[in-house]
Amino acid sequence: MSRVRLVNISKSFGNAVAVNDVNLDIAEGEFVTLLGPSGCGKTTTLRMIAGLVEPSAGEIYFDDQLVNPLPPNRRNIGFVFQTHSLFPHMTVADNIAFGLSVKGEDKKKIQARVEEMLALVDLQGYEKRMPAQLSGGQQQRVALARVLATNPRVLLFDEPLSALDRNLRDTLKYNIRDLQRKTRKTAIYVTHDQSEAFAISDRIFVMNQGHVEQVGTQLDIYLRPQTQFVAEFIGANNALSGQVVSTGETVGGRDVWIRVQDQRLRARDDVGLRNGDRVLAYVRPENIRVLEDGAGANFLNTVEGTIETIIFEGSTVHFDARVGESVLRVELAGTERLTVLNREGARVRLGFNEVTLIKI
């Protein structure tokens, strides 16, 4: 139940900069995710919040308390590891009781708390089992019970579901979210899996090479990426590089026209571009429609291309369309997706409205 603030946090290991001037402000009771590829600094940042790693520079605050000088055992946190964290020589009950027993709590109180935690994660009756007898999912649920038992003020998750199989991951992530909501604890979650981050976070910090690229809700990040990295890391995207050739005011706002090779594309300008600016224009595959003859008047942009390989994935069909020198990935869902099957090599007209612009 603490507000967590990181102010100008940096960490270097020798000459390698792992975390570079990161600022985070996480509200009480919020569930945020640090999302990024391997090596982006998200785990190092999490471990600095825990106190397992000392920052090279910067301050960390829980509410108004500076926690830099405090070791992990004095910060009152709950840290859930990816794997290998349940003490193998202790029963489930002793594992859950550990945080309380090291503080010298009363045995009866500890027992009651252990029962309470087991009920919370739906593992009643498992007190005397050993960790080796539990499945991966059960182990992580016990790990959750163990950290919640001490009533920490911040919950920290280091890719807790990465070692589990797909189906388990899908159900367990909602368990984690539900528990966090129920206990109203501030939670900081690290993952490289976008769908995980999107499913359970209040806000997401997208990280790359030691710094934060963008902060926002799922909608912010998906619909309005602010950097090239975010546009290309989050979801599939078509990137076209081009140059602004003219601008204009319309009813909805400012529009620009961009020359991309031999095409002219029209896009909403939220960035404040001028003639001559070089940009990357992004079109999401799911925003592109296949136009039948004559149709297309209601699209801002229409292009013509040749269908290359078509892949039927079940609920979606995607194909690459060669448009001039570029290749556009198109994704279709719903009944219309079946209309393109067996049309490899055919010419099609494609229409789309939403274009995201990133100035370069």
Added chain:
Amino acid sequence: MAVTQSSTFRFSRHFTDVLSHGYILLMCVVFVMPFLAIFQYSLWKGATLSLDGILGNYQFVFGSFLTNLQNSLMVTVTAITISFLISLPAAYAIVRYTFPGKRLVLSFLSISLYVPAVTLGLGLILLYNFGHLFIGSIWSVVFAMVVGTYPLMLTPLIVALKDLPPSFEEAAYCLGASRWQVLTRIVLPLIGQGIAAGVLLSFIIVFNEYLVTLFVVGTIPSLQTAPLRIFGLIRTAGLLNTTAALAAAMQIVSFVVVIAFFRIVGTRYLKGTYLI
């Protein structure tokens, strides 16, 4: 439909089995023979087996030889304890931390395993004389044993700690345990087998050690350990039944400890030492 092997094939398989089992048995007998000889001799009085002999000889073990046995046991237990108390922090630092010259440090710490016992013994005498250390005390032997067998405790501890993922300690730490609690409630229980291996190896070597001990207290009868007494008696009094009884007593202690260890713990943590 069952496949039947030809009877010649079955015979040659059987023959090979008999040969290999026979070979192993023969080797076992060969290796055990010296101990059987000692044990048998310790039960005799003079040239014959007699009950008088058995009782008399072993009474000697608990009578005249008692000081020697006590010295042996005291040195062994103390040396193992000191070795452990020094090895644990060293092993922990080597495994969990990075520091310059780590490989060099590890080599230095293992040196006494590869130094000839005579060199070690001579070096210790020089150290004791010129440093005025442990003169006329059993601690001269204890110190010598610690220096000589330290790597035998260090190596299994390093192996055990390397096998212990750091996340256990980190998890305990984040749950609020103090460093001491992490050590006693998480680390030590989980490296228990490594500790047992170190204790076993050190026990075997120290309990039976002769050469370095000879250098250090060879001239002081009251400080002599059991192996020293046995050898001294052989040189002065020849092959006595009572001497054999002392040797057999030492043998029995060693056997019990080793067999108990392998039954309880297994052989995993003895990798990297020169005994396995």
